[in-house]
Every structure is written in structure tokens, then in C-alpha cells.
Amino acid sequence: MTTTPHPLAAAPFRTVSDMLRLHADAQPDHPALRDEAEALSYGELDALVDRIAASLQRDGVRRGDVVGICALNSVRYGAVFLGALRAGAAVAPLAPSSTSDTLASMLSDSGAKLWFTDAAADVSALDSSLPCISLDGIALGRMFDPWLATAGSKPQRVDVVPGDAFNIIYSSGTTGTPKGIVQSHGMRWAHVQRGAANAYGPQSVTLLATPLYSNTTLVIFFPSLAYGGSVVLVKKFDAARYLRLAEQQRVTHAILVPVQYQRIMALADFGTHDLSSFQFKFCTSAPFRADLKADVLARWPGTLTEYYGMTEGGGICILDAHLFPDKLHTVGKPAANSDIRLIDEAGNEVPAGEIGEVVGHSTGMMTGYHGQPEKTREAEWFDPAGKRFIRTGDVGRFDEDGFLTLMDRRKDMIISGGFNIYPSDLEAQMRAHPAIDDVAVVGVASELWGETPVAFVVQRKGTLETAAEIKDWFNQRAGKTQRLADLILVDELPRSAIGKVLKRDLRDAYAASLSAKPSI
Template sequence: MGSLAGMPQPVDLSAPFGSFPAAIASIAAAKGENIALRDDGGDLSWRDLADRVERIAARLQDSGLEQGQAVAILGTSSIAYALAFLAAVRAGGVAAPLTTSASSAQLAAMLADSGARHIFIDRGKLAELGEAFGGECERIVLDEGLDDWMAPQGTSAQPFAPEPGDPFNIIYSSGTTGTPKGIVHSHAMRWRQFAPTAASYLGAGIAVRSLASTPLYSNTTMVGFLPVLLAGGTVRIMGKFDAARWLAHAEADRTTVAMLVPVQYGRLLAERSFDRADLSALRIKYCTSAPFSAELKAQVLRRMPGGLIEIYSMTEGGVVCLLPCHEFPDKLHTVGRPAPGSELKVLDEAENPVPPGTPGNLVGRSHTMMSGYRGRPEATAEAYWTDPATGETWQRMGDIGRVDVDGFVELVGRAKDMIISGGFNIYPSDLEAELEREDAVIEAAVVGIESDRWGETPVGFAVLEQGGDAQAVLDAVNARLGKTQRLSALHAIDAMPRSHIGKLLKTELREEAKRLQD
């Protein structure tokens, strides 16, 4: 362990590469008593953030953390959780936040996969999983005794100057079966991803106050966390999303930046107190991670102040498309155009490029590509497409889409969700759009199941208005569809199954469709 050194150098966000730990130290020296983090337990100043990150990092190093080794984090998002994440990176380790919604078996497998020898875990999650969870890892309980565990006040960690290719974090995919894959991001990838965003905030003179209401284990949340800190702003961390509390926090904090997933936007707009909340400080709102309907985008534009930007990409990287909805209200059915530095191709089944307007498999590349799946070279290779003409590596986006004459990308469906019935390709999004034209349908989803006659057949699920008749909806929709597209069944359900960040879990719908068919 060392002692605190002299004044850190100012951070240059325009540099092609920089150190997150050095940037945090520099900003903390300048910001002092300004608030860096907030949660329901209170506030943490920039000075205290820097001190605690150093002390946790020093203790990690002193207790055997090796450079490039993972530090697992599991629990409800909080200031303590954020400190563990930042300290893991500062110590030269790799932040490995684990998905709280995963099963105990999946969590054990993720922990083993990460190679972590330390796990920060909160008391609630430990009680749920049992005292034996973590095996031989050193266990640090986030909400009990973290202050006693970290190094003494004023201690600094041993220096760590990251190289561009050094791993920064491991984000685990949201797979619903088996062990989620560990997606490795490098220091260079994170810097290229978030330093320009931070610079844009500072250039626009935005007082950056973010409200992070999705879990810190999610790559989605990083958009409202890491660039805000790089800009010297304030992040309020919500442990669990609640629409009324979100509105209260946004009003009280004068929140200027927010990242929300579509289901959260829907819940906010439906909240009884929404129209009374003062959200006038909002400057920019983001959305990603799940399909964002044109209708909901339009509602957000009408009812919430500030700009609205949809981000289309993957945790693995690939193309990044941006749709500034407030600038292109006639393109709300798309996910925007490739951002500067991003490229996109649309390929047919033979992996040849298709003309504009033709749907095909999307592949993309950018300066924000993953390093690969941890310990899974075969899965990493399968995730890439190599251009036979140039040898360049592109990321398979897993989506089917088409590009219009203006360069805007419209998603048709997930590649794995495409239904091949009687030799014809059926895109679930086309059928879902037809279902949602019916007044009785609040939300719809379509999946394919095996069929002896057709190979696969489409089956629909719908959340209906009170008194809605599924058979009447099915008959009306099938009357409009071509013979090859018609739904074999439509099932009414109370709510769509979704992950913690709002992704529709079509795997669960397929299982339910099979059960109902049997």
C-alpha cells in the first residue's frame, strides 16, 4: 500500500485513449465536495469517492488481486456497488457484475467462469443464495462492514496504468438458459465509447445529473454511469425502479440525463403523478436494450421535455445506430443511422450484400467491439463474420433488418426468431404489427413452433383490453394476412414475460406455446 500522491493531471477527453482511474482521480481533485453519487442512503462527494475507491483498490491488491483478474459484484445497485466496480478497475482488476435475476446455478457458473477470487455481495443476495455461495472466494458484504474491510483512510493503491487492450469489465449476457456468456470489454473500448459523450456534455454546458434506474450489472446502465462520471457529474443510483419514485427523484435532483428502457418509459407515462412532476431540467434522454415502438417514442416526445435518442447496438459491439427522435419524427419506426465510426452491411442467407429496402441479416463494426467471450474462442468466432473480399471482421448483430433510401435502419426481427413456414420466411415483427392494429390489443408477440405440416408455424400472444376476444382478433388479423403468414393460434396473456431491463423473453413464450399445443 502507498500514500496519497500529488495533484492528478487534468483529463483530456479528446485524447484517443485515456485511463478511467486517472480521470476519476483528476476529476475528484477538481470537484472536491461536489456530489458524485447518490442513493437512498445518502450522498457521496467526489473527494470521498476518490478516497474510498483508492482504499478498496488498495485492499484488493493487498489481498492478492492480480492484474487482469476479475472482481465479482452481486446485489442491488447502490453507492457501495458502484465503489466496488470502480475500485476493481482502479486496482488493475476487471469489474465483473453478475446478473441478480439469474438462477443460483447460473450465478455459480458465472462466478467460476469469471475467475474471480473476490466477490462483493449484499446481505440480501447472500441470504437468498446461502452462506456457502462464493466457495473459496474472499467475500465482502457490501452493506455490512465495507468501511472496516477497506484500507485505512488516506491510503492509495499501487499505481496502475492500463494498456488499451487490458480488460476493463466482463458483462454477462442475458441468456435465459444455460450459462450466460462473459462479454469482455477493454479499456480502449470503454474510453472510445464514453469519453466523447462526456466531452459533448461539457461542450454543451450541461450540468450533468443522471438518474440510473436500471441495474449496474447491465451494459445499458453504463450509458448513464461512466460518461457522467467522466464529465464530473452526479449519478443517482436507484436500487429498484419505481415510476413514482423516479419522478420524485428527477424533480428533486433536477435530473438532466436519463437512460431508460422502453418498459420504463411506458410505466412513467402511465403513472398518475406524471403530469404533476416538474421534469423541465431534462436535457437528454436515451433508450436502448429492447424494441421501442414508434407510438411510444411519439408519446415520449410529446409528454417529456428534452431530446430523445434511441441507441441500437449490442453489448458485444458491432454497429452503433443512433436515432435522435426529436430531429427525425418521421423516422420513429427505425433505429436510426450508423453513428460516425460505425459501419453496417445487410446480407442474404448466402452472406451476400442485398440492395436497400431488402431485409437481411445485419452485420456491423465500429470502434466499440468486444474483446471476445471470456474463455470461449469458438463462441467468439461464431459471433463474427469475416468479409471474404477484405478479410475484415464484422459482428453478427443477430437481427434481421432493412435500410431505407435515407440510410435509416428498420428492424424486422431477431434472426433466431425468424419463422420458416412451408419454405417461406415470416418475420414476427410484421405479424406483431398487424395484431397491434386491433383496438383490443395492448401488446403482441409472435413466435414460431414446430409443425408437422409446415416445418414451423407462427403462434401469437397478446395482452388484451378488458373484454377483448382473442378469437375475434385472430380472425380479423388472419383475414388481412397472406396464406403463408397466417397465425395458427392466438393466446391471451396478462403480461409479457420480460427481463429486468425490459427485454421480451420469447424463449418463455415458445415454451408456453409448445405446452398449449400439447
């Protein structure tokens, strides 16, 4: 789809808060933000953001302070995020699925002056001395409405600069203790400018069914509002309800993670929904199978764009799947202003066509991990000229056309008998079996080989094959070093809130069961 370049694409730095104010002045009655229970126009949202910012300043929040939010998606959540920014604060959006101990650790690490929550958060281990405001009237702390400054209240203006912290996103990936990723106003403004190519505007309606604590959501949420579009928030994803809402709201823009696309496309009544309003669909955060991309392209109107990158920044690759149907096995080419390279274990760039760890540089890089300079240094790589890159931990290879194919996470690569085994290769081969609905392969300790692959399989409904039968089918077709040591049937694969398979959980569960198994 060809679009005329938007003036914001080359505009000097502005804040998202200032963009909201401009739209409130120009189109005060235009729908801005809605959820299942509440809807606000731009004028109403801007006024609420003013009241929130004034309330935060009244409570001692100053430029550079941090405000925490731990809740499900809602209009109030979005307004609080924007209000904190208008007050000059950075936001720490936290996952309500976190354990109470982890939540307490993240709040402490962020240095939040106060925080907002709802009934979805586990607060059993929290320090009650930290001021808290309840967004839903159910959670602990002061109720939102009585806390809020009176109607018409205005905050003191705070002039932020591109280097000021915008948010601290806590990401443990799938591997351990959460690390606070500090992202700047400049980085978010780069995302807004990049959004100029996606035809956001007063005519656009963006449906968000991923959580606001995820960078996946924020890279679409803020550009949608910065260009004056309408945003619809969903608290919890349900495939059937998502389609009904998309049809009802005449949605034009959406971002989903691969497992959400998978569940939507599997619905028997998918074809009965009128999705003709869709113009742009996006995907990120987890591996997106080529066959699933092809299915979305064939049956769902509008473009399909996959973004590959990290919350830490460091450049992105973009695959416009609708333009390159022969490259669906890749994650596309480096975006403009993204420098993506591949390095070996020694930190040297690999020759063209060879496999290496993906590192990237862009204007959208994190400042660093909050309060963890050593972790920040571990995540950095510098080229011989001193240019700073962020290490992704992913292993990939560029093809002759400059498209990047990902092999696996470096930590997930299996070294068995001295041979490198990429679980994604095995998973792709296994999906050819008609009884397999979903699969994850992990490496487990082996006395004979150092590591050996084990598969966890979700069967398609109605199939009757045993684990042994599926394992034998695969091993007869696999190379000698790729053969499975074990195959476990499971009801579902453990996933994070944004759809990443938690392979660490699978490895840990398998290791715990090894005492009852013979050595492998």
C-alpha cells in the first residue's frame, strides 16, 4: 500500500504528550481511547491526563522520577501512562502476572515514587509504605477517583529532552531475573516517526490485545495516538471475541504475536467475519512460522508486516510479507537507520553467508539496564571503529538478497557430540506430521553427548498417535545427530504473556523428572 509521507516523518523532536494536546485542540470530540467499559474523546483524554499529571506533581513527583503501573489494559491505564509523561516522570509498566516477590523487586529496582494497580496484581509481599492508587476500586491503596485532582486542574509544564527516560520496561526474556530496560523519549519519538509509513491518522482504528507493559504494544500504542487515531484496548485476548470486536469497530491497524494469529486463523468461522476494514497488520515478539504468515496473507485483508528486534533496541529487521511472499521464512531486511551485523563467538564479524550472532545499532537503542552497568556492558558489542551495538542472543544468517533468517536463540542451540543443532530446524521438520499442532525442542543434559534434543508436542485434536510413534516417525527422517532422545506429549506449551515459548520451564521440568528415567 503506497502512502504519502507524513510531515511528522521528518519533524523535529516532540513529546507524545504534546501531540495529544494538539489533537485535543484540533479534534476534541474525536474518539481517542476506549476499552470494554469506558471511552474517551481526545478532549476528554487530554483533560484527564492533565488531572493525573497535576495529581502526581501534587504528590511530589518531579522530572526524572518513576511511576509504576501494574494492571490489565484499560483506558485509565493509558491515561495514567500519559499523565506520568506529562508530569515529566518515566513509567515502569509491570506485568500483573509477576509473582508478588518479583513485583516487589521491580518496584524497588525502578525507584518508583508511587504506583498504580488493579485486582490482577499479586500484592501479598509488597511494601505497604509505597503509595499506591487503585485503578479499579478493588485493589489496595487509595481509590483513583478521590485521589484525582479536581476537574480543570492543570499541571506545571515540564520540558523534557530526547535523552530523558520515557519508560523502564522489565524484561527477563525467558531466562531469569527481570532487568529494567531504560528507553528514552528520543527512542519513542523515533517510533512515532517510523509510524508515518503506516497511515496512522484520524481515520485509523488500532486494536490492541497485547499488554501495555510490553514494548510490542507500546510501539503501536503511542504512534496511533500521536497521529490522532482511535485506540481500542482489550484486557485479555480471546480469539473469537477479538474477531467480533475487530468487525464491530471497523479496525484498520492491529498488532498480534504469532500465537494469537495462530489461534485466530484456527477458528472455524474465521471466514464469516467482515475484516475488509483492515489496512495494516503487524507481528513481532516471537518466531512467526512461514506457513502461518502465508495463511494470514491468503485469508485476512490488508498488509502483513513482521518486525524483528529487541526491547533493548539495537536495530530492527522488517519483512513486508505481502511484498515478498518468497521470503516468508525470513524476518526481512534491516530497516532504514538500522545497522545489523553477525559476529562469531570471539566477537569478530563473520563472512557473508555464514551463521553468527545478530547484533544491531540504531537510534532506538536502550540507554542501558537500570542500575545494572555490568549487565549493560554484557549486552553491548563495539565494532573496530567504536560503534555501539546491542547483542540479541539470536543466531542467524543473511541470504544473497540481504534477508535475515534466524536459526535460534544462541542459548537454545544444542551442542550434541560437538555438532550444533538448531531446535527451530527440528521443530519445522516435526510440524510436517499431521498429528502435531505445536512443538518445542530443547536441549537437555546427556552423559553420552553433552546435550541431546527432547521434543514437547501438543497433538491436534482427534489424533491418536502415541509419543513413541511420533518420535520414531521423526527419528527415521532426521540426521543422526538430530535424533530425539525423548518426546513428551503436553496439553500446551508454556508461554509468556507475549507468546514466547518458555523453554527454560520445559528444560527445568524435564530435568526434575530425570531421576525416574535412565541416563540418555
